[in-house]
Amino acid sequence: MQLDFEHHITAHCENGVASNLLKNRGLPISEPMVFGIGSGLFYVYLPFLKVNHAPGLSYRPAPGWIFNRLAKRLGLKIKRQKFSDKRKAQEVLDQNLENNIPCGLQVGVYHLPYFPEDYRFHFNAHNLVVYGKDGGEYLISDPTMEVVHRLTESELEKVRFSKGVLAPKGHIYYPIYIPEYIDWEGAIVKAIRKTCNDMLAPVPIVGVRGMRMVSRAIRKWPKKVGVKKANYYLAQMVRMQEEIGTGGGGFRYIYSAFLQEAGQKINNKALIVLSEEMTAIGDLWRDFAVDASRVYKKRSTQDDVYNKLADDLLRLADLEEQFFKKLKKSV
């Protein structure tokens, strides 16, 4: 059985699942709108948490928050369920498919067979949609992929019950209510204020202050942990930053697209102008990644490179601080 569901590739998985599920339910909403109204842009440094043997860094809020915030601001209702029993988890999924409901699932990527080997880490906050079942295989719409895929029952069970940090526990979700009237302006204004407050938060590890803290840390890495480990830390940082549309430049561009679309929707010229500014900041994030990748070609003395990268990050923090202060005033 295959439900009437259209697969669209997106830059980021959680936005993509939300946007695709809502389109399916008759609410046309783009990925940038999901990302913006869900206040998806974020920055947090977690030096005490080691991810893949390197200090933790996140460019987005906890999994599920984007969709939840979006739902709250637009007045949607989402049903969410987690399971301790694997059989029950499959039964509920099968039942939903019977009832013509495409479902969002949180999964771990390590056991996803269609993922490239280089991307298969124990990362549990990936999202995809199941939109049917055919001959014992589930039909999978993974929004980071160009085409749709299939997973066997046991393959899907494995990714739904992957272990570790943020273990999905069979997490399944889908929208159950969409209001007839939506207050877009109210939602957009609230969402933008939230993002500004997050990025300007008076917390040392969050937002622009978090970026400054990372900048200080980078400067010390070669001396503190040795060049080899420092290079590895840096590689992990850039990977988190630019992998599959998430993080630094990628997120800045999605946010710019949101500001442009939102500005047109609620007729706010300031947002459209600020969109251009954010695009330029996104370009600088990409330059940062290119400069970081030069470390592995060993063209310059190591200390210099790390100092330069720390300076670049400080500059980004300054630019973003000015940007979000302006943005806050414009709504």
Added chain:
Amino acid sequence: MKKSEVPQDNGRVFEKGSRELYYAVDENGDYTTALSTGWDAKNIVQDHTMQELQERIDQARTDVRNKKVSPIVYFMELRRMDWQLVADYTGIWKWRVKRHGKPEVFRRLNERTLAKYADTFEITLEQLRNYTGD
């Protein structure tokens, strides 16, 4: 980024038959989307990461051969896991998993415990028990 600047530097996702979506501006300054086959900056850090992981795996293999650690450590590295993750998958406490990383303790493990590890690493009992680092 302009739409024309979206990188096409064949990366890992592309090798596996897909492309990535970018948001970029067109000639009129309007946001649109474009597909990318990959980006050199990402390929470079990705390759470096893979290289580091391979070094960890090779080190574990040498350590098993020299009887410094048990096969659990090797397969843990091979599956890109750490102590906590192995503990989560097997349901065995982390401090016990660490103990099982010692060859002399590993040798005395019963079949039921070994089966939990073999299951986690997706290998057979024999493969786990007989791995000598060669």
